Amino acid sequence: xSDPGPVPAAAQGRPRASIRVDLRAIADMIEPGTRVLDxxxxxxxxxxxxxxxxxxxxxxxxxxxxxxxxxxxxxLSVVQGDADTDLKDxxxxxxxxxxxxxxxxxxxxxxxxxxxxxxxxxxxIVSFPNFGVWHVRLKLLTTGRMPVTDSLSxxxxxxxxxxxxxxxxxxxxxxxxxxxxxSATVLDAAGRPKGLKAPGRLANLLGEQGLFVLxxxx
Amino acid sequence: xxxxxxxxxxxxxxxxxPRIAAVDTTAPDFPGRRLEIPASAPxxxxxxxxxxxxxxxxxxxxxxxxxxxxxxxxxxxxxxxQFVADTHPITGKPGWWETIVGPGKLLDTDRYFILxxxxxxxxxxxxxxxxxxxATGKPYGLDFPVITVGDMVRAQARLVDHLGxxxxxxxxxxxxxxxxVLEWASAYPERVFAAVPVATSYRHSAxxxxxxxxxxxxIMADPDWRGGAYQLxxxxxxxxxxxxxxxxxxxxxxxxxxxxxFGRRLQNRAQLSYGFDAxxxxxxxxxxxxxxxxDRFDANSYLYITRAMDYFDLQAEHGGVLAExxxxxxxxFCVVSFTSDWLFPTSESRALVHALNAAAANVxxxxxxxxxxxxxxxxxxxxxxxxxxxxxxxxxxxxxLKFR
Numbered sequence: 230x231s232d233p234g235p236v237p238a239a240a241q242g243r244p245r246a247s248i249r250v251d252l253r254a255i256a257d258m259i260e261p262g263t264r265v266l267d268x269x270x271x272x273x274x275x276x277x278x279x280x281x282x283x284x285x286x287x288x289x290x291x292x293x294x295x296x297x298x299x300x301x302x303x304x305l306s307v308v309q310g311d312a313d314t315d316l317k318d319x320x321x322x323x324x325x326x327x328x329x330x331x332x333x334x335x336x337x338x339x340x341x342x343x344x345x346x347x348x349x350x351x352x353x354i355v356s357f358p359n360f361g362v363w364h365v366r367l368k369l370l371t372t373g374r375m376p377v378t379d380s381l382s383x384x385x386x387x388x389x390x391x392x393x394x395x396x397x398x399x400x401x402x403x404x405x406x407x408x409x410x411x412s413a414t415v416l417d418a419a420g421r422p423k424g425l426k427a428p429g430r431l432a433n434l435l436g437e438q439g440l441f442v443l444x445x446x447x
Numbered sequence: 448x449x450x451x452x453x454x455x456x457x458x459x460x461x462x463x464x465p466r467i468a469a470v471d472t473t474a475p476d477f478p479g480r481r482l483e484i485p486a487s488a489p490x491x492x493x494x495x496x497x498x499x500x501x502x503x504x505x506x507x508x509x510x511x512x513x514x515x516x517x518x519x520x521x522x523x524x525x526x527x528x529q530f531v532a533d534t535h536p537i538t539g540k541p542g543w544w545e546t547i548v549g550p551g552k553l554l555d556t557d558r559y560f561i562l563x564x565x566x567x568x569x570x571x572x573x574x575x576x577x578x579x580x581x582a583t584g585k586p587y588g589l590d591f592p593v594i595t596v597g598d599m600v601r602a603q604a605r606l607v608d609h610l611g612x613x614x615x616x617x618x619x620x621x622x623x624x625x626x627x628v629l630e631w632a633s634a635y636p637e638r639v640f641a642a643v644p645v646a647t648s649y650r651h652s653a654x655x656x657x658x659x660x661x662x663x664x665x666i667m668a669d670p671d672w673r674g675g676a677y678q679l680x681x682x683x684x685x686x687x688x689x690x691x692x693x694x695x696x697x698x699x700x701x702x703x704x705x706x707x708x709f710g711r712r713l714q715n716r717a718q719l720s721y722g723f724d725a726x727x728x729x730x731x732x733x734x735x736x737x738x739x740x741x742d743r744f745d746a747n748s749y750l751y752i753t754r755a756m757d758y759f760d761l762q763a764e765h766g767g768v769l770a771e772x773x774x775x776x777x778x779x780f781c782v783v784s785f786t787s788d789w790l791f792p793t794s795e796s797r798a799l800v801h802a803l804n805a806a807a808a809n810v811x812x813x814x815x816x817x818x819x820x821x822x823x824x825x826x827x828x829x830x831x832x833x834x835x836x837x838x839x840x841x842x843x844x845x846x847x848l849k850f851r
Contacts, residue, residue: 298834357485
């Protein structure tokens with residue numbers, strides 16, 4: 230295991246661009262100086278913020294080559310890879326946090342991915358769109374067609390989101406996997422915490438996104 | 448195989464002053480610097496042979512800073528040499544990596560101290576088969592011991608010792624240079640802050656060994672090779688070496704690149720000759736590549752260096768588990784491959800990355816879209832250069848390197 234090492238003073242002084250509200254909600258859960266793996270890190274916004282604001286040893290996996298190149302070109306440690314196939318290589322407990330932000334619903338095998346997350350990290354932080362939110366339910370009920378929303382904007386035949394679930398579904402999977410839910414919150418459309426108790430009926434009805442912190446059952 | 452001993456103390460350590468080697472009496476007098484490793488402290492090769500004296504010819508660019516933390520070791524490929532950013536003393540062409548090495552360039556000589564040594568077994572000043580065997584006073588020929596990538600790195604480590612550099616900021620190289628990078632990172636992890644293996648692999652594939660064997664057989668089938676003793680016979684197996692180069696050169700390109708460059712266009716003629724002249728431009732190009740190569744490269748060196756690449760297998764050296772080669776490493780890696788490289792395809796880099804992940808290494812991995820084949824690493828590839836620049840800047844930040 231390599232240690233995160235000191236954050237260079239020059240880096241600490243450099244002002245960071247602000248990050249998306251939902252990413253900020255995740256970033257706030259991360260202890261400074263820890264080891265973090267962000268799976269599906271996109272353009273590296275969260276990694277960059279964590280590395281420079283919290284002195285985190287930040288690593289990423291991203292499926293799009295364009296995203297990877299952008300990350301590495303800004304000095305981030307990111308590999309081209311796939312959550313479905315490439316998590317198995319990582320050693321057990323090698324990270325303090327594994328982050329899967331808005332990616333679970335796009336994996337082939339969410340169950341296996343979730344299992345890998347809690348294996349490679351002490352804590353897994355998972356966020357996903359809630360397909361049980363009231364207006365999605367209402368759309369399906371009233372139109373009889375697959376709902377298209379702001380956060381799920383693609384038609385059913387072209388969406389990358391092949392494994393959508395509700396917050397209650399996710400809680401059920403955690404139970405089936407024997408994964409402990411350490412904390413759970415729901416976010417509004419803008420990614421702000423909604424202050425609802427989750428899991429719970431209201432959370433499943435009103436939350437646009439679920440944000441869960443998971444650990445392996447001891 | 449003997450494993451390298453990374454211990455730098457004791458009899459391995461050399462005195463501080465470089466001396467111009469007197470060993471190499473047959474070679475042309477190349478410019479540049481020389482380290483002479485005395486017979487009293489020979490290189491212990493993986494084959495078990497002790498080799499000494501050994502000359503290491505090298506070039507440097509830029510200035511080593513006060514705490515010797517800004518050194519970048521560039522490792523050259525099979526037919527490369529130490530003239531990374533100098534006019535080549537034989538061909539008169541620009542240095543082979545002048546696209547990225549120089550003042551204000553990616554490997555900025557205003558910031559970094561760039562070091563490149565001709566590999567052991569080479570023919571540009573470092574001890575190789577064309578040099579005089581001190582035991583006989585005659586060229587080694589096939590009496591030169593078979594060397595490995597590990598041996599090349601071990602010779603470089605002596606040079607790095609000699610320059611008083613404890614930890615290299617970065618070791619970078621493509622193709623066989625990338626093999627040396629991996630060997631460095633595995634054998635001397637505490638001496639490599641960042642490693643950039645480009646268009647390479649942790650082991651030479653069966654297909655690549657096969658191509659090398661074609662090249663070697665071409666050389667050895669040339670009657671002028673004389674069992675490797677062509678220098679004594681006053682001959683030169685230039686035809687065999689040229690064929691070896693022609694075959695190898697095809698593997699450095701891609702079908703797309705060949706097609707774009709030459710297609711089926713005819714060379715200086717309007718129609719087919721119905722003979723065996725170089726009708727096609729691609730034939731003419733290959734013949735040119737072959738004939739110019741023999742002016743600057745030694746046939747026996749080609750045999751020895753291709754053999755070293757064939758023998759390279761970091762996975763086998765670590766009990767079949769590649770991750771074991773990097774256990775506990777703190778080196779920052781940036782692995783780069785190119786989409787059209789069929790000599791060292793992306794799948795090899797990906798396997799390396801998986802092993803590095805398993806070792807919990809700090810690794811970046813990019814595959815660059817290019818249709819230029821294996822040689823893409825030497826060419827102007829903006830995406831590659833932007834990624835490399837970002838990685839080096841990030842690493843420099845973590846190393847605490849300050850630039851004016």
